[in-house]
Amino acid sequence: MEQLMERAARALLARRGRVLVVWALLCVVGAGFAAGLPGRIVSGGEAPASADSEKVARALADSPLPSLFLAVRLPADASPALTEQVVTKVADEAGDVDGVTRVSRLPDTPPVTEDGARVVVLNLSTTGGTDGAIKVAHELESHAEHLAPEGTDVYVGGFGAYRDQLTALSQHDLEQAERLGLPIVFLVLLLTFGSVWAAGLPLVIALSGLLMGLGAVGAASYVLPMSDFVTNSASMIGVALGVDYAMFLLQRVRELTRRGTSTDEAIVQAMRSTGTAVLWSAVTVLAAEATLLLVDSRSIRSAAFGMVMVTLFAGLTALVVAPVLISLFGRRVAVPRRHAAEGASTAGWRRWATRVTGRGALWLVVSSGLLVALALPALGLRDHVSISGASTLPAHASVRQAYEQAALRYGPTAMSPVTVLTDGPDAPLRQVLASSPDVVSVDAVPLGDGRSAVAVTTTHEPYSAANRDFVQMLRDRSDGDYLVGGETAASMDATRAMFDGLPRVGVALLVVVALVLLLALRSVFLPLKAVALVVVSLGASLGSLLLLTSTEWGARLIGASGPGDIHPIVPITIVAVTVALSTDYEVILISRMKEVFERTGDNRGAIVDGVEHTGGVITSAAAIMVAVFFGFAMADLAPLKQLGVGLAIAVVLDATVVRGVLVPAAMAVMGARNWWWPGRPVSLPVVPEPRPRHARLEEVAS
DSSP, X not given: OHHHHHHHHHHHHXXXXXXXXXXXXXXXXXXXXXXXXXXXXXXXXXXXXXXXXXXXXXXXXXXXXOOEEXXXXXXXXXXXXXHHHHHHHHHHHHHTSTTXXXXXXXXXXXXXXXXXXXXXXXXXXXXXXXXXXXXXXXXXXXXXXXXXXXXXXXXXXXXXXXXXXXXXXXXXXXXXXXXXXXXXXXXXXXXXXXXXXXXXXXXXXXXXXXXXXXXXXXXXXXXXXXXXXXXXXXXXXXXXHHHHHHHHHHHHHHHHHHTTOOHHHHHHHHIIIIIXXXXXXXXXXXXXXXXXXXXXXXXXXXXXXXXXXXHHHHHHHHHHHHHHHHHHHTHHHHSOSOHHHHHHHHXXXXXXXXXXXXXXXXXXXXXXXXXXXHHGGGGXXXXXXXXXXXXXXXXTOHHHHHHHHHHHHHOTTTTSOEEEEESSOXXXXXXXXXXXXXXXXXXXXXXXXXXXXXXXXXXXXXXXXXXXXXXXXXXXXXXXXXXXXXXXXXXXXXXXXXXXXXXXXXXXXXXXXXXXXXXXXXXXXXXXXXXXXXXXXXXXXXXXXXXXXHSHHHHHHHTOSSOOOBOTHHHHHHHHHHHHHHHHHHHHHHHHHHHHHHHHOOHHHHHHHHHHHHHHHHHXXXXXXXXXXXXXXXXSSHHHHHHHHHHHHHHHHIIIIIIIIIHHHHHHHHGGGGGOBTTBOSOOOOOOOOOOHHHHHHHHHO
């Protein structure tokens, strides 16, 4: 593999002009397809297509049941005549929207708002199922301020409105994350390299790779449905990996040029060593992300596809374009200017690695104990994972306000009833409901094909544990007579799909990591050690996230409105991405150690050298990833905030406790057995490493 990468590097440098032309063309094409991606996003898809809630939703796609509602809030001093005039105007305007088939008014009840305001709710029936409701909601939301006179507020609610606003807020949070994260990334790169040119190069590589990756996703969106989270998850991973890969290569080139090697020759040598490690890392990350395709959820699979595409182009751009750009800019990026600072940095890492490897067993026990303690809360993760609907939206979101206003008048589940589809007479269902104290009202609507849709309003919040228990009770007693759907049932089906897929994803991930590391490192025990550390690190990351989301102090710390459940898409995405990123750092670190061990046969010396020369760049890479994830941790949407916080925690733990302590300590304890491979001795003759003349002179001068 090393020889192949060396030949590839020489071929790229010999065809620099062609590489740059192809790169520019791909960026332009990618930008064209990526620009149209937000308009082709298809909301929803968390629950499997085979789930009961999805079957009910498809059956009721063109039924007369309401799919949206309008909450009209009038001032407390509004007269009955003015109220009727405003409500009639709103109803007429809504009825004229394409896709609306019926507008009905809920019975008036006495005002219950603190200021005595009058709230009137209008139900809307639409065509085209959830997709049709989303289009209608988008049209109504864009003209909401024109639906009623000044002093009157109109809020659009319903599942379609929630999905539409989720998509809009997701796009807004992505733009905010880029505004916050990218300047911090550039600052970290500037501090790392001490040069504007050198700091800008990895960022350019990352953004161009992201543009191509999102372009591939945009092209695929013409034939494959893409979920709300595809652009956010893809952007999050694409920028972080693209910067990391280019930075690893540039750092190795600068290390070689500092020893007196020419820029182009340094690029070839860096591609032979670090380039090979980056290639293996990209392969591992791709395989890890692809395991998410095992989850029976359209939203997870589309997010996985997006991450795979941006990772593929991040790796290709770093390995193909970065060497050409480094050669093109030459001394501006490839030759470091601050020898003393960089020498002090590596010396600090050397002292740290020497201390850890000197008492490996002690450091191994202490660091493992810390991670296990952080992982303990993750044992109760399943009880804190669910979809929470409109309550996850920011307080200022119009859809959330629509639900809150309607709940004040008609109860918490009036706008989110449990929907039951019966194949024939609904007598069996009514027998079940008659014995339940949770039911407020039951409304049956014939569908015209012998079936009936029954809307059941309960006394509970739609996403509460009590309402989930009620839905489960209905399902347990159905005997095939009916199917249970609605928002609560859909959230339950989505959560179940995630947890059903988690064991498959977990096993596949560990097998993939072990096999790739086995091939990349040519060692039997190192992949097993890596798998064990990944499991512990992953548990600590999820446990820490759970503490931050489920407690008052934790919610305040991350800027959440209060404790809440974790969205189902978050844990399984964190599992895949954390394993991928952890293996990324593992390959970079262990590959450097392997180079030294094969040359010297000194296990402890190889560990110390590996930490010395990769500690700084891995720390910088981790800081860059945390900067990217920080932008998403500041999102208004709870799922994006949780994903950003969880991934930032995972990277911090991996780059500090795992890479800085656990790995060197464990490898020191294992000794030369780290490098055992069938047919290869566990130790090699110690051969002194040749050192360049200028390094000896610098040492004497110091």
